[in-house]
Amino acid sequence: MGTSITTWDNVSAYFTFADNPLALMLFSLGVAGIVVGLIRFIMKHEKEAFENHK
């Protein structure tokens, strides 16, 4: 699952789901989600840490 080629002959852009724009868009959303999630995670950690030291 995931590969779009069966041979390396004349291969150009070869990477997972390279022939499926929808999948690539979802991966991009995943990247954005991880970055946003990191910042939200840090915000939550900060809130708890600051409350513990009131």
Add this chain to the structure above:
Amino acid sequence: MATETPTLESLQASLDAQQAIFNMHQAMNVEVFYWWCTAIMVMIHAGFLAYEMGASRSKNALAAGVKNILALAVIIPTFYLFGWWIYNAFPGGIIPAEAASALPWSQSMGPDVQDMGTGIFWAAFALFGATTGSIMSGAVIERIRVSAFLILTVILGSGVWILAGAWGWHPDGWMLTELGYHDVGASGVVHAIAGFFTLGVLINLGPRVGKFINGVPQQIRAHNLPMTLIGLMMIIFGFFGFLGGCIIFNGGETGWTTIYNNPTNLSAFAFNTLMGFAGGVIGCYIATRDPFWTMSGGLVGIISVAAGLDLYDPGLAFIIATCVSFIAVGAAKLLEKKGIDDAVGAVAVHGVTGVVAVILVGVFAGGTPNVGGNPAISLYGQTVCAIVMAVLGFVPGYFVSYLLKKFNMLRVPENVEVLGLDEVEILTHPYPETVPAKSSAPTNVGDLEAKGA
């Protein structure tokens, strides 16, 4: 044994094969060059890490380091998501042009085995973006929330600077095509942008607790000045990757050009990078005799000549760097007098120096022709572009940090700042054994005997 007489066709086929091999090797050389430029640029971040950890008080040393590491980690994916697209879509101004191949779901934004350029150029630009984001990092240490810093650094490192890059550092950028802008080493598009963005943030962030007593600025000492000095030297090392990445390695008959397509080479860059570095160190030493500023002078010197790195006489570069050092030191003092707490002088070192550097190209290289029918370099064009850079940096920095401040998301609470971020947020200490070791260390023979030694 009979040998086959070569025909014109067979000779042509052999020549074509040789040419194809040569072209492939040229493309590989381009890849190799930017690969190593990118690797060397990582040293800038190692330098910023050491620089800021040393410049912090020990209670905030690890928080400063973690902030730096995360900045690098968030700028790279966000530059992948939208930074590269901004560079390709906005050279004309604020209306985006077609740049679908730079969108993250494009096939060219992946391991395309036929494309030996996109990935490696993207990598170099991503590291330029990370450097830009990290410039703000040192100025805001010891009181900014990590979450707020990451939001700001993404906006700066993956958004604002690359918009400036599209305008002034792209072969079709409107600053070049309409005003003849010249900024080969990114004094404006990286340093002025980052410095003035930082100024906007600092205005809203406010000074560290204890920095000003009754309006009088106090010296908050770095807890490890030697680490800071080494960090600065590592940044200088990384600058060679940065400035190398500012040159276009075309290969073939064209050889090296600047990003504006005029001819240059690494040899030209080498003269002025080193002469600028030396002049900056000397100028800042004379102006302050302070170790921190003496080493920061190396940055000031390189940034002050970076915009015209391909054009200056080395002696002129040295003199410019020395003189601009006095301006940078003066600007830092002025900002402090105005109540701005810039812990590492980033606004002066990067912002003020960057703007001055752009204008000086108009002074010392005005009239130099551009290629491709673009206007010649002029003092007017450079001055207008320098103002654009300062405004483009300042406005988003100020307004985004203003919004974060309004929602109480910008700064850590005062009691946390007093306790130190390592204690509260990082939950570990940079030098955990220092205090007990010191308090239990025997100080005289009596102590030693009492401890059974």
